[in-house]
Amino acid sequence: MQKVLIIGGTGRIGQSVAKDILSHTDAHVIITGRQVGQTVADKLGSRATFQALDLANYEGLKSAVAAADLVIHTAGPFHDRNAQVLQLCIDNGVNYLDVSDHRSFTNKAVAYREDAIANNVTAIINTGVFPGISNSMVRQDVEALDQAEHIHLSYVVAGSGGAGLTVMRTTFLGLQNTFDVWRSGQWVSAEPYSKREVIHFPKPYGPVNVFWFDVPEALTLAQSFDVQTVITKFGSVPEIYNVLTWLTARLPKALLRKRSVIEFFSWGSYRCTEFSDRFTGTGVAMRSEVKGLKDGKPTTACSTLVVDDTAIAAGYGTGSIAQLILSGQFSKPGVWPVEASFPTDLCQSMLKLRGVNIEQQIFN
Template sequence: MTAKVLVIGGCGRIGNMVARDIVTHTNATVIVTSRSHQTVKPPFELQILDIADTEKLTEAIASVDLVVHCAGPFRHRDGKVLKIAIDRGVNYLDVSDRSSFYRQVITEHERAKERGVTAILNTGIFPGISNSMVRQGVEQFEQPQKIHLSYIVAGSGGAGLTVMRTTFLGLKEKFKALINGEWRETLPYTEREVIEFPPPHGKAGVYWFEMPETYTFADSFPVDTVITKFGSVPDLYNHLTWITAHIFPSPWVESPKGVEFFSRVSYLMTAVSDKLSGIGVAMRAEITGIEGGKTKTHCLTMVHDNTAIAAGIGTGTVAELVLSGRLKQPGVYPVEQALPTDLFIEAMNSRNVAIDIV
């Protein structure tokens, strides 16, 4: 029988790219959801669904083989979709990008394990492909010590307003980062570094940014330092974001109206600059550790000319593996704990995504 996949938020920019990757690389029937009527072309099927409606959400999840949660921002999600999937014995993926969401839903691990449900969090691009790049790098060492993960996005990245909102949500909130074995309080958009990314990007500025990897890597790997930094191209957007984070009064930035205002202004600006900067993504994972009795560093890089498509690839590859039965690991896991490196490399090669390692 043909497998059925429910992509919640599948009419959004990222959700649509996830759905497209799944129909391209599997024989599954893909159902995309929206809170209101949308024009959806075959081969997708549309289901009107508001995830606040628990009864209809439960019915929708119970009728499929895999649910993929793409309805962000995940700062506002409570884990209900995952809990229902576990109740109904349905495998689950998401594109969650908030550490608070991770800490909330990881508590469902034992229940998912008992129900035989494979639930994989943080698939996508960053987090997602970035996590698997780090795992590949960590595996080069006898004793990994430090992870330094940086990513840049050109313009809008081909994403929609939801991703813009995610950037501004929590921009004023301190978070803890693992530095030299101690959890240190850190502010977003501080400690600028200039990192050399692969062509066509070259040198670009990145800043501390709270991502799930800040916490999941500390759980996944025996390291004492995890650095996660993010930046934009052109550099003007970095400076504007820095001003938003450090100059504007907190009530302006933290209120729902403030987040919406900054998100929409940014979106309008990138609509113009995208024509010059492109909408690509570049990632650089630098892993330091002990290899052959000596301290060494390995650097892995990845570039794609469309950030949204890359996010779809990150989630679509995991969906393909779960649907085929090649990836079956009951429980709730961040993607770097669930996806073996050999399968990750195979999946990237099948989509012509190059992960270069130095």
């Protein structure tokens, strides 16, 4: 029986990935965490076990990786993570996935591309929902055109998104620094949670305010496709969370870089969403718009997706690729973001298997 090691598997995202793999494969899943997690494993079923593991324990980590057929890294936030897990996978010839969501980690990971190719290891990064499924949506739209020029990718999350405290930390960590974005063929600096724009998402969201936000797609989409502009914007419902995040982003950066401040905002937001989730739900909507040329005419390809739970959607994104790797249907040695590696037809078939459809429109 194949073994899948999910690092950080006791968290919300890790559990969602585990559930998806257990539902769609015959693999045995090992979830890890620093604290006792056997209760979580018991809830997942007889093909799931818990293994205590601290990422700081190099020998323990090395042994766990070497015993697996596939390693999935879900232990965020990834802002300050090194690529040690990926390196161990490459050294031991073990395929690798992660749900990383910050460009600093993406840059560290892709530096191992040639090593992964040499060791015949398939390593796909940023595989959750956004990044992850969102990247596949953009790839689908780019492929619908003869020439893509402008990518606009937006997301809205209801309340906590069902994804737990770690995602709250990720949000506030993303407000600490300016970041580079690809505009008009050059890299320029953008302020987090700036340049408010109204995007019309499918029901039940409708028009929502979205803002510049630092996600790895802003980096990888510009590298994967020959386009002039890549815009990535994020918003929340209810609107009060956008207001509070915008105000937080305006605080002195030195203050936002203090761990105690990040923890204060993260816990405060998490407690608020525990209440508001009852009314807003925990879903996510994504909208990809790619402008360019088709048959010599200006054309726009637009894809949208709505899922009721953000954490479950992350499980779909990562679980889909895990299923295909375990079955031998997908292999691409190297370290790659989703849009540079995962074929559109495979993505669509895996999502449909999970009851999810990406809606696409083409118009002039």
